[in-house]
Amino acid sequence: MKFFVVCVALLALVTIVTVGCGEKSSWQEKADIFLAKYQQEVAGIELKLADSYWKAANSGKEEDFNAYAASDLEMKTLHSDSARYAEIKDILTHGEELSPMSLRALVVAELAFKENQLPADILGKMAKAAAGIEQKFNNYRGKIDGKAYSDNELSEMLKSENNSGKRQKIWEALKQVGREVAPKLIELAGIRNEAAKKLGYKNYWDMQIRLQEHDPGEILSIFGKLEKVTDEPYKNMKTGLDGELAERFGIKAEEMMPWHYDNPFFQEPPPSARVDIDEFYQGLTKEDVVELGKTFFADIGLPAGDLLERSDLYEREGKQQHAFSIDMNRKGDARILVNIKPNVSWMDTLLHELGHAVYSKFNNPEVPYNLRDSAHAFTTEGVAQLFGALSKNPVWISTYTNADKNRVKELAEAILEQRRREQLIFARWSMVMLYFEKAFYEDPSRDLNALWWEIVSRYQMLTPPKDRNAADWAAKIHFTIAPVYYHNYMLGELFSAQMRASLVKLANHQGPAHTLNFKEHKEFGDFFKQKIFAPGMTKAWPEFVKDATGEPLTPDYFANELK
Secondary structure, eight states, X not given: OXXXXXXXXXXXXXXXXXXXXXXXXXXXXXXXXXXXXXXXXXXXXXXXXHHHHHHHHHHOOHHHHHHHHHHHHHHHHHTTOXXXXXHHHXXXXXXXXXXXXXXXXXXXXXHHHHTTOSOHHHHHHHHHHHHHHHHHHHHOOEEETTEEEOHHHHHHHHHHOOOHHHHHHHHHHHHTHXXXXXXXXXXXXXXXXXXXXXXTOSSHHHHHHHHTTOOXXXXXXHHHXXXXXXXXXXXXXXXXXXXXXXXXXXXOGGGOOGGGSSSTTOOSOOOOSXXXXXXXXXXXXXXXXXXXXXXXXXXXXXXXXXXXXXXBOSOOTTSOSSOEXXXXXXXXXXXXXXXXOSSHHHHHHHHHHHHHHHHHHTOOTTSOGGGOSXXXXXXXXXXXXXXXXXXXXXXXXXXXXXXXXXXXXXXXXXXXXXXXHXXXXXXXXXXXXXXXXXXXXXXXXXXXXXXXXXXXXXXXXXXXXXXXXXXXXXXXXXXXXXXXXXXXHHXXXXXXXXXXXXXXXXXXXXXXXXXXXXXXXXXXXXXIIIIIITTTTXXXXXXXXXXXXXXXXXXXXXXXXXX
């Protein structure tokens, strides 16, 4: 995960447009004046945001979190200024008289201001409603036969239980929170829709998609094609998986139900019966894992040693237990927070977070400050996903770990099949999230329980529990804390596949992408620095992707990897 301090536009350098005999356009002058002041204010607040968040994540102290909250409020307050928002809109009506950089900076700034142009009472209602739902999730414990369990306890129970009846009880306990929060989520959807309509959007889904600089039609087109190209591979994969699981549970494949998959939403595959990839990381220390990451990035011309020196890498009391990357100043001071252990999950996480960090480190200093960031949230996710996935690649494992090469070769097919399952299962799950949220905000009053299983049946090909009428959908916390965002993770996977195809061509490699060895390919680093990192946010993402990879974003390369 990349920690985004703020999604705003600044401008440190302003290109001057001349009119007539070298005279600057009066509208360009207005843009220069507005952006100069705006960039100074936002840069100062952003620096405080990054510093306070880094301290809070490392210390866990209340005073550090309070400092972060204060800076966050300061940034929101800045972007709620209706007069400055009106000034941006006024200048943009004369966009033809502005330099391309000024125009781009103002367009992105307009988005940052626009989502904050709501009456205080509506902002307050949304925040209060969301906080109440999140608190319910934090405190709720599912019950089995009257005994309460945490989600982690239930998830562990589901993984180890072989009795179908008991698995069903565990699965249902994981969904019980849905009935508690569903009415509140429906109420929140109404408030969010009210807010969106006040800003001129059809509904909250439409607003969020457009504020992310997506065209709704383009997103739906990409996902429509993704459905078609994954239909047959997914069906075949699931048939094989169901056969394996049915044998484990002593049932027929056609009797498989949602609780027979270890993840309660079937968004990731159960562990492979044929291979445990942790085997290849046995014998390593946590320091060895960090050294592997350092060596790898140096090999491809993206040295990350300085990033690691500034980072916080191992578990400590009070420290955040998850992982993120943060750009402290958009001047090369990127760093990561991780809690490394010697296993494949943390190897993946380290490579993933360093992917975010090198994206930030190699920002082009000639690009205006505000545009010195990833082209889009999904493009930095795509880079991070590309590197993280290498931890489960047989060629990478053989090259960089001390695993027995013959053993890796023996299990290569099983390793690749598990990776393929991950890709397919997540692709279909992301479709569920996209289409359900779209329908949810279009009409929150419809029968959402039935709609959920209709969508799950179509995209995940799961059998709905007979006569079940429960708010299973509402048990997914992302509807509250990260609404209308899941599609970006999938777009990142598509971008990863498209970049891998570019690297295969660059290396003149013969064979599929998963057989490409990254070692000593310094030209890969040049590709990332020049094509991916340097442009920053100077272009909208469709143009950026086309320039970087030679064609628009497409599911075709992702589909080719699944063959």
